[in-house]
Amino acid sequence: MGTIEQLRGQWINPSDVSTILMVIGGDVVQNAFAQGTGQLYTPVCFSFGCVAYAFITLVNIVGDGRLLPRPDYPVKVFNLESGYARENKNWVVGRLLRDIEAQVARRQPLEDGTGIRISVFEALENENEPTRFSWSFLHVIGALVTALQVGVAAIPIALDRQWGVMFITVVGTFLIQITGLLPQWRAEKLPNGQKSKDCYALTSGNGSTDIVVVIGKGLCLNLEEMSASQSPRVNRPWEKFQWLSRPIYLDNSEKGQASKQRKSKTFRGFPLGFFMTQITCWVLSVLWLLLLVNVAATKDYTWCILGVGALGMFQNAWLAAAELPSSKRNMPLWYCDTIMTHKVMDGIMDFDITYGRGIPLMEEFFPGRLHSDEVEWWRGNRKRYDEKRMKDSIKRGIPRSKEPVLPTSTLDPSLYRRMSWAKDNHPNSLHHIKYEPSTRFDDLRTRHRSGKSDASVRDQELGIQHEVSEETIQHMPERGTGDDIQIEQQQQQKRHDANEATGRAVDEP
Template structure:
């Protein structure tokens, strides 16, 4: 064999040895995977945080937690938020005064994104779904669904899988690393600011009607009627900041511990495939939790269906919805018809406004008459007593 052929064979043999070593112990891949997927972890926590009276958030340990820990620290030190902004562009419209707010709330955005109706199969027209806020279940306390329990199941499966190296090779390192990563993940999801920020809204002390939609061009509107129950959806839409001083300290500590975890993973010599499988299982659970379609109750909104209206013509759908709940059509017409209405449609709007003005005037007159009667009653009693 010539010297050049010998050198070529030596280089190829070296490449094969490196490749074989990498497949036997892929610890280098673990380090790379540990710095991706932070946004998925944040969305998974946003989905499952505040799922009960405890702060337990079943988001499984995965490689993305290392990257997320640093983005969470940056946010805590800077803006101070943990919750991501809504990933479903939408607006919230007050049916009483027509005030329009851009929705920044994650749960409200997911409520609209995951809402489904058989009428959505028809791309034409508009569907208006009207709901009452439940008086028996408080808003902001989600029901536990399959997404929630998938996190618990994944955590248990990961721990059981991490025990295999100890059984097969008497190596407890993978178990220790897995349990440590799981504890760090659960602590990160249990920070009290998650719940406080997710549901930052006042309670409803009167009757409120709120419309949730993607805006002009959308084929759906969700109308939620809250009669002295639930939370103010307009407050929720603004995504009020609920900043805790402890959050900055805890995110700093967690980021430091995740660095220690990353260095530990880099030093693994044996059984790295087990940790790769454990982290991959966690990534799948994180992806499912972050993107799965969930019911309104699982998102924390306990709603009772009243009526659903659909019409191929948007204006007709709004007119029918107005007959069910006052102010729905009048508040949404500027949203869906920014360029103005036809003459007959304008006449309907004017007539409806005049009807409401007359009804309000009559209501005020009756209220003032009742108040005057209450005020005059003591005087009449006093006169009667003097005459006696």
């Protein structure tokens, strides 16, 4: 048989191609599962790569015990209340920042020369249960593609009453749905703390032009806990499941008073939910291997098998990369404010003036020594730096410390701009953004001054005085004219000069 005849025969009825394709692309299927799990139906479709994914999962479960892939978008999470920062280890947090940045960029593109864009959001109430996600367009598209796959698999039945392709399609879809129902997906994707009051900042780190700030107000997922990504081998991630945990009784007896804390049920030293995942993954790996044998044995209508697999492959690739609103990740957000400046320091200072939480960001983006006027600004004497900025106000903008009134987006709820991931009605009606000074910044200053690093020398020079900006935040709603701000600045300067004259540190009482 010549080459032309071989190629013609292969294109008429491809052989062994589908078997080879079934063992590639497992990482795409893994990301699709990470994106789509959380409901009774998982929008992942039977596709090439499912067999490879089954064995990737088996290796991960035996190894580190995780189902979620590693983060594919760099994120550093800051708790702006305590000042602590940590590198993200959770896939969901990375996608959360990626999608919010993309949505903000479409609505408020960066201007030429913009150095920093700080987007501020408030968390809204999440109506889902602690272990459930919302239905979304992903599920609709997944169901449509699955129905189309079944239609393609029905062609051999209609023509020759051959049900081999239909059998492979139905069994593969069933195995995928069993994988998506594993509770460990939700255990890894959601934290135990889902009513956080802290203020968080998400950024890709020093050098990034975007910072996303989320004000918890007792409604936010604990992003600090999520970014730590505790191992599913320990009890903590399973305590939010009622049926996989039990209450802790105060008197150590089941007849006593139960506390609000729960403890995961265990089996052979592992949480029951993790043990279920291990058993299920072993069984699924064997079943996928048997299904692969059936695929290799199918010699007729191989184009139908390729069609079913190709539909699922493109659906899963789209699902793995799809952009989701934050509400579909159980963290609905309300857009509050955006700070965009040409100089990064200007933007962080404006953020500190408005929200009083700029110190951790300043230390991340400026780990070295500061200029003398910047040192004075963070000590509370803002005059010299702000005057220099005012001379170049066309490019750098007016400092928020010199604005006669606050930005309308932070005071007038009627002027709020709703973004696609926010609810239709804001829960509060007037002056809902009011931030009380955090006493934990005092501990932060003490920790910085006692450090031995080069950055701590800079902090010791600064004194990290934050009382002025906190005092400013307290009186924000009372400001209305430029004269009020000028009088307040004069009083601050007098207090500063008096402290200098007596030889006391600026932040001492």
